[in-house]
Amino acid sequence: MMTKRFLVWVCTTYLLSIASPGFSQQLQAVNKQVTKNIPLAVKELFRIAGEKADISVTGWEKDFVQVRLTMTAENASKSVAQKELDYIQYAIARGDDGTVTLQNAFMLPFDVDQINSRLTVSMEIMFPEKQKLFIENKYGSVNLRNLSGNVQTSVRFNNVSLEQLSGQLHIAAAYSEIRGDALRLTDFFCDAEKTTVELVLTTGRYVLKGNLCDMDLTVQEIGSLDIDVLRTPITLRLANGERYSYNLQARSGTIHAPDPYRAHLRTENKQTLLRYDQPASSQKMIRATTTYNSITIK
Numbered sequence: 001m002m003t004k005r006f007l008v009w010v011c012t013t014y015l016l017s018i019a020s021p022g023f024s025q026q027l028q029a030v031n032k033q034v035t036k037n038i039p040l041a042v043k044e045l046f047r048i049a050g051e052k053a054d055i056s057v058t059g060w061e062k063d064f065v066q067v068r069l070t071m072t073a074e075n076a077s078k079s080v081a082q083k084e085l086d087y088i089q090y091a092i093a094r095g096d097d098g099t100v101t102l103q104n105a106f107m108l109p110f111d112v113d114q115i116n117s118r119l120t121v122s123m124e125i126m127f128p129e130k131q132k133l134f135i136e137n138k139y140g141s142v143n144l145r146n147l148s149g150n151v152q153t154s155v156r157f158n159n160v161s162l163e164q165l166s167g168q169l170h171i172a173a174a175y176s177e178i179r180g181d182a183l184r185l186t187d188f189f190c191d192a193e194k195t196t197v198e199l200v201l202t203t204g205r206y207v208l209k210g211n212l213c214d215m216d217l218t219v220q221e222i223g224s225l226d227i228d229v230l231r232t233p234i235t236l237r238l239a240n241g242e243r244y245s246y247n248l249q250a251r252s253g254t255i256h257a258p259d260p261y262r263a264h265l266r267t268e269n270k271q272t273l274l275r276y277d278q279p280a281s282s283q284k285m286i287r288a289t290t291t292y293n294s295i296t297i298k
Contacts, residue, residue, distance in 0.1 A: 028078035038065040049103040050137035053121040059146035066126040075117040084117040227288040248274040249289045256296040
């Protein structure tokens with residue numbers, strides 16, 4: 001495992017290297033591909049530990065995990081790229097508890113103090129239905145599609161794409177962008193910092209927490225939505241807004257709402273409130289709290 005200091009050094013060196021005059025020349029690319037089929041029993045955990053990786057996970061009906069790794073080095077000199085391609089390392093290991101871990105790292109020889117090539121790692125993974133998955137990644141991207149199990153993700157400096165997901169999904173994100181469509185999750189939890197969140201919520205229950213974020217949510221036919229954030233603007237785009245009760249609070253902020261909700265707005269103690277209750281037969285609730293920013297209903 002690389003130390004935090006080493007990670008910062010690798011990223012700084014990489015950024016300096018691609019800004020150097022050598023990168024104005026035509027780059028030569030060399031790559032190495034590895035494909036592995038990994039059995040995964042019911043309730044076993046598959047863990048991905050990525051560094052500067054582009055990770056794509058797609059659900060399928062088979063009972064094993066298929067991993068396809070593509071490691072690439074680009075440099076004006078093909079021989080340099082070929083040499084530095086070996087700096088990209090990966091490992092697949094099964095622990096005593098049955099957890100399978102896929103990990104990549106950038107390992108430099110002791111006599112090398114900088115990377116001269118652009119190094120990238122792509123992980124394309126086909127994943128069984130209703131299985132447990134944990135992903136962590138820094139400085140890359142995570143794309144999840146057609147998954148139906150219990151998925152947990154922890155990312156920093158990532159672009160995250162979510163599409164046609166069911167089951168459970170927990171996301172911890174910092175300095176990232178999260179975009180999702182056609183989400184039919186039974187449970188969704190997101191804890192974000194300095195992250196843009198744009199989601200289309202189709203069905204399920206959703207909880208979002210955050211600080212210094214930007215949240216834009218399209219709500220179609222969900223069970224409940226609970227947002228508790230600091231210094232974060234919230235936009236709610238409601239397809240069937242009349243089916244929900246509302247408890248909205250903007251501390252030192254404002255709420256923008258169309259009719260018929262506008263009549264229920266009030267201001268007290270430096271906060272704007274909107275409480276709107278549907279008949280008792282409706283159990284669907286949207287709760288949202290932010291500070292020093294606005295909540296907008298569209």
